[in-house]
Each structure stands twice: as C-alpha cells, then as structure tokens.
Amino acid sequence: xxxxxxxxxxxxxxxxxxxxxxxxxxxxxxxxxxxxxxxxxxxxxxxxxxxxxxxxxxxxxxxxxxxxxxxxxxxxxxxxxxxxxxxxxxxxxxxxxxxxxxxxxxxxxxxxxxxxxxxxxxxxxxxxxxxxxxxx
Numbered sequence: 001x002x003x004x005x006x007x008x009x010x011x012x013x014x015x016x017x018x019x020x021x022x023x024x025x026x027x028x029x030x031x032x033x034x035x036x037x038x039x040x041x042x043x044x045x046x047x048x049x050x051x052x053x054x055x056x057x058x059x060x061x062x063x064x065x066x067x068x069x070x071x072x073x074x075x076x077x078x079x080x081x082x083x084x085x086x087x088x089x090x091x092x093x094x095x096x097x098x099x100x101x102x103x104x105x106x107x108x109x110x111x112x113x114x115x116x117x118x119x120x121x122x123x124x125x126x127x128x129x130x131x132x133x134x135x136x
Contacts, residue, residue, distance in 0.1 A: 001078040001128055003040070005032035006094070009070045019065035025101045026058060029089045032074040033107075036127075045123050051109040056084070058105040063098070070095040080124045083116055084108055 007028065015021040033053070037043040046053070066072060071094035079086040084106050091101040108116045109123075 001080075003032070003036040003076045003078070005035045005074040005076070007031065007072050007074070009066050009068055009072060011068055014068060019067050020100075022060075022062065025060060025062070025091060025103065028072065028074055028091055029058070029076075029103045032076055032089060033087070036076065036078070040129070041126050042123060045120075045126055046109070049120060049123070050112050051117060051123075052111075053085075053107050054110050056106040056108055058103055061102045062100070063102070064093070064096070064100045066091075066093055066100050072100070078127065080119055080127065083118045085119070 005028075009020055013020050013024045013027075034043075037046065037053070073092050073094050075090045075092070077088045085108070086106050087104070089101075089103040090099060091103070092099050109119060111117050
C-alpha cells in the first residue's frame, strides 16, 4: 500500500540554523499517517471498532535539510500483518528534488483497555483499497 501527502515548510518549524528542526519530521510523518487514515476511509472504521493506532517504534535517518517555504512530499509504504503495521516514510523536497529524511517503524491498534489487537480484515481491505496514490 502506498500513500502521499504534501505540505509546505512553515517558519515556526525551523530551528536556529534556519532549517526544519529534527523533531518536526516526526510531525510530518504523523500528519501523513492521519491523512492516509482519513482519505482511505480507515478512520471511521477505527472509530466504530474503538481501535486506536499507537506507534511502537520510529527509526529516523536524516539526509538533507528542508528550509522555509519548501514544498514537501511524504511518500509512505504501508504493510499489514496480523497485528502490526510497518511503515516507511520518505520525506522529500519537491523544491530541490532531494530526499530529506526516511522514517521506518511499526504501529499497532489498541482497544479501549490499551491491549494490542489483531487488525480486522475489513480494515486491512479498506487500507488496501484506499491507498492508490492518495494525495492532497
């Protein structure tokens, strides 16, 4: 499954060196995740099932800086197994054409009792159906 999300670097995301602060890349990844869940139709299903996505781990590799007003593309590959969703975000500058960051990791769905759940098949199918080049 693959999704895309576009955004523009804003001034308040910059550090004292004038480039995007390292922690902001995680915010970009999080925004891309919620955008995908919303546009794919997964979000209403999660609400119905009372499931909540929780990040288990993020591994970040910084490659090139992003600067003020650069157009950014977050391309994400998603892979579901029984109870883990693996993701790979590539954050790139559409302005320069350079890859800026790669974030790989895992997330799970937990129930109201904070217990990890098996991903329901209908949610996996919805994610797969809704992933065909979703973009803003």
